[in-house]
Amino acid sequence: MTFRLSNQAKSYFKNIFGKGSDDKLDILWDEYYICLMIGFSEVKIGDEASADSEITKTFPQAYKDQRYEIMASLIASEIDRRGISKVKDIENLMLSILDHNSSTELSSEGHRLMNRYVAGGFEIIKENIREVNELHMFLIKYYDILINVTNE
Numbered sequence: 001m002t003f004r005l006s007n008q009a010k011s012y013f014k015n016i017f018g019k020g021s022d023d024k025l026d027i028l029w030d031e032y033y034i035c036l037m038i039g040f041s042e043v044k045i046g047d048e049a050s051a052d053s054e055i056t057k058t059f060p061q062a063y064k065d066q067r068y069e070i071m072a073s074l075i076a077s078e079i080d081r082r083g084i085s086k087v088k089d090i091e092n093l094m095l096s097i098l099d100h101n102s103s104t105e106l107s108s109e110g111h112r113l114m115n116r117y118v119a120g121g122f123e124i125i126k127e128n129i130r131e132v133n134e135l136h137m138f139l140i141k142y143y144d145i146l147i148n149v150t151n152e
Helices: 007-016 028-042 061-082 087-097 108-128 135-151
Strands: 003-005 053-056
Touching (some): 003 108, 028 135, 061 108, 087 108
């Protein structure tokens, strides 16, 4: 499986994406991660079909050290979304999401769910931040979304 981002999301972020610039996102995974964190924080999954563009098959080098935290956040979000409380059910969920034989250590189901959280996060972002022209302004608005979720 692969990490996927919608073409609509790529288009949305185009003004704040550009390698080698201090005021731009450097890699497509940055866009993916931004959407993923909102999806996790809101426990919102989107339509699987909207993730129509492959961005990478592995965690990028810049995010490799955080991959376990990202996978743990996926599991925690799924526990919350599904309302799971029994230890055996949590173990089964983890077994369905993780795959130690995969280069990402995620199963195809784990990839599918992460891509759906990205899609859900992007829906929230585009609803709350209409226009994206400058990275610093986007990040201020993004922070506001995260704070509002945390305070609810």
